[in-house]
Amino acid sequence: MNKAPETDLHALLDQPMPDRDGHFGPYGGQAVPPQLKAIMDSIAEAYLAIRETQAYQDELAELYTHYVGRPSPIYLARRLSEHCGGHAEIYLKREDLNHTGAHKINHALGEALLAKHMGKTKVIAETGAGQHGVAMATACALVGLPCEIHMGEIDIAKEHPNVVKMKILGATLISVDRGTRTLKDAVDSAFEEYMKDPDNFFYAIGSVVGPHPFPMMVRDFQSVVGREAREQFLAMKGELPDYVVACVGGGSNAMGLFTAFLHDLDVKMVGVEPSGRGLGLGEHAATLTYGKPGTMHGFHSYMLQDDEGQPQPVYSIASGLDYPSVGPQHSYLKDIGRAEYHAMDDEACLKAFMDLSRFEGIIPALESSHALAWAMQAAREAEPGTRILVNLSGRGDKDADFVADKLAL
Ligand SMILES: Cc1ncc(COP(=O)(O)O)c(C=O)c1O
Structure with a gap:
């Protein structure tokens, strides 16, 4: 599909998503x-x-209020923003603070x-x-x-x-x-x-x-993330962020964040996939970036596949991101041009993991660190005053031993 012009985009986004048969x-x-x-x-x-x-x-x-601890706060990561040049602000939607540590x-x-x-x-x-x-x-x-x-x-x-x-x-x-x-x-x-x-x-x-x-x-269950974030951001700043950014494995935390902003065309929606340790077969899991449409696990979407349409082996340093397909709504949003998808590698992910830990005292999940890595790169190149909201989808307790070993800390 070709990217839709803005007028058509509004019309496309007004269609039921999905339709009655579950198609996007x-x-x-x-x-x-x-x-x-x-x-x-x-x-x-x-x-x-x-x-x-x-x-x-x-x-x-x-349950969301009294069991999970919702709403999760939005936090301006001041020292991290300074570290990235200081002209853009990086905000975090703190899903890491939920009961059980993630979205x-x-x-x-x-x-x-x-x-x-x-x-x-x-x-x-x-x-x-x-x-x-x-x-x-x-x-x-x-x-x-x-x-x-x-x-x-x-x-x-x-x-x-x-x-x-x-x-x-x-x-x-x-x-x-x-x-x-x-x-x-x-x-x-x-x-x-x-x-x-x-x-x-x-x-x-x-x-x-x-x-x-x-x-x-x-998606519906996760959309509480974006609903809260949109309201909180408006209350804090009186306007919406320039970017909303989330890592994409299957794509639930990203869809949760994006859903509330779909019609706000001035808000750029960015999904970040893992480019792992290289672009060879089995070295990454950047499905939307390098895959093509195919069918597995009962649905049609972008997929990393071989010539016979079989799923390719995938890899990411973040276990929650190594899946050879992706949520079908992301494929659709990519094709119509409403969301963009980029890939960050293991090294950038580890760096973001350590930077957030050391500049803000927040240890992020390796999955979320991919989104953070993209946001840090974008912040360095951004116009002054740019506001980037990152879904910090989970906390890094589960990854602490692995990272400490890997970096010989
Ligand atoms: C903290 C965290 N973020 C993100 C993901 C990726 O899942 P999804 O793309 O569905 O949000 C996972 C998966 O395990 C996760 O644990």
Whole structure:
């Protein structure tokens, strides 16, 4: 698709996203067998019905306030901004301060409440960095549902603190030793378990990916981030930021932030992917930057693929970003020109991780550090007075040992 001119952009953005079949332009949908399509439709129906009820909205709002600690604050990172030349201001939306340490709890609670409402007997989830796993284990403990988390062996070794937390919270942890032993294989494994009894199990997908209704549903739950941020920024500054920036793995924290700003065309929306340790096969996971449209895991989107359309191996220093596809709404926003996507490598990510820690006393997640790295680079080159709002999607406790080893601290 060609980039839309501004007048058309307004019209495109006014269309329902997604349409009734779960499409965002040519992306999304339900590329699943008929039996599963019926189950996905029943989840969509239950979600659309329940989200209109006051009881559900009140329960979620109450949990966001008293359990998660919302609204998360916006913080002006003064010393970091100075370090980047001082003419642009970098603001952080502090999702790292949420209960369980990341944005993932926003959708985990919504999904757990829905599973409970639908009378499901077990929640299954995949996890990369362990944040979605911890959030799901937490939400399941809260609503009283058994929870099974699938996680690649490599990620288990890297994200030890989160692995321990999931166990303490009562989840069953399934170690996945096939393929690349990271996120994509964890999804495959979780999906196989789900298919044993999809009528009674609930597969709580951890990002804005998968067949409809998940990209819509997870986005809706995460959109609290952007709603708050827009209001908070206006209250603080009387105007909107010039940029809103978020890292993109599957794309949930980015969609959560972007959704409230979609129609504010003066606000540039930037998603940041990992260019890892090089542009060769299996060296990065910058799907929107280097991929092309394809279908996997039940939906159509940009995808890193080989000539046969099979997913390529991917890599990122941040376990939560190494996925060979991406949320279908991001693919659409890229094509119509409403959002732009850039890639930052491991080295820039580590530098941003250390800079935020040492200039602000905030240790960010490696995932979020990609967004921060792009914002720091943009701040150095920006016009004076530019305001950049970064979604600090999670805290770096889970990454502290890994980084300390890597940098021999
Ligand atoms: C802190 C943090 N940020 C971002 C992500 C990436 O997910 P998404 O792109 O869905 O926000 C993860 C995934 O685990 C994460 O833990």
